[in-house]
Amino acid sequence: MRLATAVCLFFCLFSAGCASDSNFDYRLDSIVKPYSFSIMGWELENISGGIGQSSQDSEVGVTGGPEQVEQYFSLVEQIKALEAEIRAITDSGEEDGLASLEAELGGLERQKAALRGVVEAVLAGQIREVLSGQGISKFPPLDFKLDKPPRLLVVSPRDRIESIREICLHQELSLEEIEEIEARVDELGVSSLVLEIGGLGATYPSFVADDASLRFTVDTVAEEWLHQYLVFRPLGFRYLLDLTGISRDYEIATMNETVASMVSKEIGAIVYEKYYFQDETGGDSQPPAGPEFDFNREMREIRRAVDRYLVRGEVEEAEEFMELKREYLVSEGYRIRKLNQAYFAFHGTYADSPTSVSPIGLEMKELRSRRASLKDFLDVAAGMTCRQDLIASLE
Known part of the structure; x- marks a missing residue:
């Protein structure tokens, strides 16, 4: 009941929207409304199925283990490869062998779907065990669904880099619809981007992408749970106020996301090493096309250069620079759409x-x-309410 009450409070706040610029929000809402993903609707559908069901299953025991998890993620990779092959044939205009490949794809998808529930329960149990070993509270109960998360529309001012709106859109948007949404939102005088995300902790159970690698999935399950965990602590609650527009604070958002990311990577590393470690790094990041190309360094340099343009008020120059750099990154093998x-x-x-x-x-x-x-780190960070608390903790 305590969790259900908190979830209801969360979504009441979430649906309250932003009151700081009603005209802007009205115009933005008129653009995105036909494409919006209803978090409340999804919750109502899933609450009837029993909140925390997979968590309870993993506590009483499930018929499955690491072998089924590895089989599931092997199917994920096979499906990706087959989908790429089908796209190549379709793009070429040929149809030879297409029907048999589509039938094979359907069979793999059915095998994957049959394993999904077991995999959710096994991973939940493994992560819960690691949390217990670290002495971290398991409230709220860890529960997630392997599914395709909503897309996320991010809106920033053009003259500075700051997320001022984030809106969930439904999953099945075409590229044409995405570009139309972005173009119409940009006409409001802002910068926008529709993203695919790996997970979403704003729902309970949380969404976690069902087409990623095992290591990425473990990290993401932990990260989305940590967002839910933090909501019941000062740092996460302040972040909730930022998300709903009640009290905007980009530094709080950065602190919350950074804590969740750092802790989830440590938890994920322990889970992966304990149950699945092989002589590989795992993850979904693309390798650089050339041995001397440093993607991380390049992105930091781009960001710093953009900040310098914007400080000088050279907005159009900054945007031209980013497009040139995007084309360069694409040439190096990094497919960044925008x-x-x-x-x-x-x-x-x-x-x-x-x-x-x-x-x-x-x-x-x-x-x-x-x-x-x-x-200890999580307890200290979770109790913070502003960046000054972080600075003071280091003095």
């Missing part, structure tokens, strides 16, 4: 990521190095 202020606003909230120039990342890493345990 590089703009909204891109950096979204990715920049992860201060431990290459697209961020925020000092919060280094400050959080310094705090982690001073704490003997992951739990």
Whole structure:
């Protein structure tokens, strides 16, 4: 009941929207409304199925283990390869063998779907066990669904990099619809970007993408749960106020995202090493096309250059620069569809990521190095309500 009450409070706040610029919000809403993903509607559908069901299943025991999990993610890779082959044939205009490939794809999808529930329960149990071993509270109960998360529309001002609106859109948007949404939102005088996301902790159970690698999935399950965990602590609650527009604070957003990212990577590493470790790095990141190309360094340099343009008020020059750099990154093998202020606003909230120039990342890493345990670090960070608290913790 305590969790259900908190979830209801969360979505009441979430649906309250932003009151700071009613005219802008009205115009924005008129654009996105036909494409919006209803979090409340999804919750009502899934609450009837029983909140926390997969968590309970993993506690009483499930018929499955690491073998079924590895089989599931092997199917994910086979499906990706087959889909790429089908796209290549379709793009070429030929149809030879297409029917048999589509039938094979359907068979793989059915095998994957049959394993999904077991995989959800097994991973939930493994992550819960690691959380217990670290002494971290397991409230709220860890529960997630492997599914295709909603897309996310991110809106930033053009003259600075800051996420001022984030809106969930439904999953099955075509590229044409995405570009139309972005073009219409940009006409409001802002920078926008529609993204695919790996997970969403604003729902309970949380969404986690069902087409990623095992390592990415483990990290994401932990990260989305941590967002839910933090909502019941000062840092996460302040982030909730930022998300709903009640009290905007980009530094709080950056702190919250950075803590969740750092802790989830540690939890994920323990889970992966304990149950699935092989002589590989895992993950979904694309390798650079050339041995001397450093993507992280390049993105930081781009971000710093963009900030310099914007400080001087050279908005159009900044946008031209980002497009040139996007084309360069594509030539190096990094398929970035759109590089703009909204891109950096979204990715920049992860201060431990290459697209961020925020000092919060280094400050959080310094705090982690001073704490003997992951739990201690999480407890201290979760109790913060502003960046000054972070700075004070390092004095």
